[in-house]
Amino acid sequence: MEKEQELTKLVNVLRQTARVAMQPDWEEDNESSAEFCIAQYNRIYERMKEIDPSVASVFAPLSEGSSLKIAAIACRQLAAYYEDEVESSSNWQETCDAAFDPKVFRKFWRKGAFDMQELGEAIRESVQTWAEHRQSQRHGHKHKNKQSRREKNKDHQD
Numbered sequence: 001m002e003k004e005q006e007l008t009k010l011v012n013v014l015r016q017t018a019r020v021a022m023q024p025d026w027e028e029d030n031e032s033s034a035e036f037c038i039a040q041y042n043r044i045y046e047r048m049k050e051i052d053p054s055v056a057s058v059f060a061p062l063s064e065g066s067s068l069k070i071a072a073i074a075c076r077q078l079a080a081y082y083e084d085e086v087e088s089s090s091n092w093q094e095t096c097d098a099a100f101d102p103k104v105f106r107k108f109w110r111k112g113a114f115d116m117q118e119l120g121e122a123i124r125e126s127v128q129t130w131a132e133h134r135q136s137q138r139h140g141h142k143h144k145n146k147q148s149r150r151e152k153n154k155d156h157q158d
Contacts, residue, residue: 008086010044014079021072037071038062
């Protein structure tokens, strides 16, 4: 498998593992869940070290007995390290478009909005675009309002 394609797959698994590790449903069986997530992180970390030895200078394997929260943090950080290099399976552009198109929003909601953390990230990443869109709408409406007031005044003067 090509390096970039494999990294993309590994990063996607890290992201999913981080999401699962933060789910409250796992709290009942915390110990075995943590063991699984730690083992998964460590396997992915070892494979990434084979592909990219420089990763070992920044990251380390997780020790046994680490918590689910630590596993989630480690997964997110390792995934973030490769964020610029790999294609994201995320749908941020669709989320941004969803602010303006109800059909796109419904599609986004069905695909991934169940993950509140991802929804929060989507909102944070979309705020600037939404603000720019709103600003452009306001300027357009002000311009139209000024024109219509002038036209009304002109009609009254005649």
